Amino acid sequence: MEFDILTEVLVQEELAWGDPGFATAAYASGLTAAPIITGGTEEQKQKYLGALVNDGANCSYCVTEPVAGSDVQGIKTNAVLNGDHYILNGTKMFITGAGYADWFFVLAYTDREAGYKGMSGFIVESDWEGVSLGKKESTMGQRCSDTRSVNFDDVRVPIENLVGGEEGNGWFNAMTAFDLSRPCVAAHAVGNARAAYEYALAYSLERETFGQPIFNHQMIMAKLADMKTNIEAARLLTYRAAWLADQGESNTEAAAHAKRFAADIATEATIEAVQIFGGFGYTEEYPVARLMRAAKVMQIYEGSSEIQRLIIGREITRDL
Ligand SMILES: Cc1cc2nc3c(=O)[nH]c(=O)nc-3n(C[C@H](O)[C@H](O)[C@H](O)COP(=O)(O)OP(=O)(O)OC[C@H]3O[C@@H](n4cnc5c(N)ncnc54)[C@H](O)[C@@H]3O)c2cc1C
Structure with a gap:
């Protein structure tokens, strides 16, 4: 639809905020189009x-x-x-x-x-x-x-x-597709993590233990502070990977940083969100269990977190 990738990641983050599985389903055609677009x-x-x-x-x-x-x-x-x-x-x-x-x-x-x-x-x-x-x-x-x-x-x-x-040309087309798609998968992870953070923040302000909202317990506050820092950092990595692609510049390393970091922090943030919800977090009554189950696969598909680290390792030693 002639959107640039930066616009696309804005949309993908919002879709994943609502439901990461829906975002993945909706994006399948985007990934598949990429090797045809490039080759x-x-x-x-x-x-x-x-x-x-x-x-x-x-x-x-x-x-x-x-x-x-x-x-x-x-x-x-x-x-x-x-x-x-x-x-x-x-x-x-x-x-x-x-x-x-x-x-x-x-x-x-x-x-x-x-x-x-x-x-x-x-x-x-x-x-x-x-x-x-x-x-x-x-x-x-x-x-x-x-x-x-x-x-x-x-x-x-x-x-x-x-x-x-x-x-x-199959290998080249299949792999360069990831330079376009990984910023979008990173955006899914950001949206997923953001939803978990927002639900957890709201709950932490309502739920009281020992006479005060659990947010006031510094161990809970620190979890939310770390979630927010990681989400902000992951979003900026995502935007940069998308922006580089839009400029026609190589973004292989940037896309790997974004995808690896966003997937890892989404997994961590959703686990912490379940923790903040306590026993209710472990039920399907609240959305955080679903968000936690959704996040895990982001460390696996479109190149696992281990494979992203190998890509980064290859890129940072390319010209040495
Ligand atoms: C829900 C879902 C949707 C998917 N959608 C698609 C799709 O649309 N199209 C498609 O083609 N594929 C799709 N996949 C497949 C996905 O891309 C692969 O599962 C992924 O690439 C990992 O491959 P594998 O499962 O064979 O694991 P393996 O490659 O067997 O890896 C197993 C483990 O070993 C690690 N590992 C492997 N090699 C190394 C290494 N050299 N160094 C360190 N660690 C290593 C991996 O990171 C992983 O932790 C999907 C998978 C899932 C679960």
């Missing part, structure tokens, strides 16, 4: 991105497999050229929004010998013969977001659906 042909953009904005179509990003998540080069899915189409085979795992997707971005090997340079991206429509879905996973949190496996069994993919029209 697709003009025809692919018109047809498949056009369907997203004009027809309300949905799409899902198919990279992870049962045997390979962080280690993307370990994927088994492959595509073999056969005349004017490719034959695609493989199984993708934990695919957000798969049950609602009209098309998928699928990462596959076209030349396994060439390593990551032998990976290619494909646009695969969900109603093509040979595409089938697994059951919706029962997840710890974010349950309104549909997560399931997708099987590709001898799927005939027309050659014009090879992303960018050339083999070997």
